[in-house]
Amino acid sequence: xxxxxxxxxxxxxxxTVILMAVGRARDTYKVPAPATTGNDMFxxxxxxxxxxxxxxxxxxxxxxxxxxxxxxxxxxxxxxLFVIGRWLYFTGYVKDPKKRSTGFLLSFVPNMILLIxxxxxxxxxxxxxxxx
Numbered sequence: 706x707x708x709x710x711x712x713x714x715x716x717x718x719x720x721t722v723i724l725m726a727v728g729r730a731r732d733t734y735k736v737p738a739p740a741t742t743g744n745d746m747f748x749x750x751x752x753x754x755x756x757x758x759x760x761x762x763x764x765x766x767x768x769x770x771x772x773x774x775x776x777x778x779x780x781x782x783x784x785x786l787f788v789i790g791r792w793l794y795f796t797g798y799v800k801d802p803k804k805r806s807t808g809f810l811l812s813f814v815p816n817m818i819l820l821i822x823x824x825x826x827x828x829x830x831x832x833x834x835x836x837x
Contacts, residue, residue: 709772712784767819774826783815
């Protein structure tokens with residue numbers, strides 16, 4: 706589980722870096738709070754932040770449950786791919802929103818594998834060991 710926890714920590718650090726980038730973009734592109742629109746470049750940063758939040762809501766519990774029921778090493782590998790994908794999504798989207806696809810797929814696909822594996826693993830455990 707150590708690798709899983711490391712990957713989880715890296716994902717959260719990455720999200721913190723994205724949050725700070727949004728704050729810097731707010732200043733750079735002169736978008737006063739609470740506005741989230743008004744400058745195309747700023748809106749790109751916001752969209753990355755929002756999409757990453759949406760993905761993290763699935764990623765965090767799916768990673769932990771997959772590691773518990775299926776395999777922590779595979780979970781850590783999928784989690785590392787998710788982190789790399791999120792970074793590629795961030796850099797691609799900010800440069801040109803049309804360049805976000807690779808990063809999105811490299812984070813979405815591992816996320817779905819983790820989620821499906823977590824649910825199947827829990828169901829198999831339930832069938833095998835009952836309601837414990």
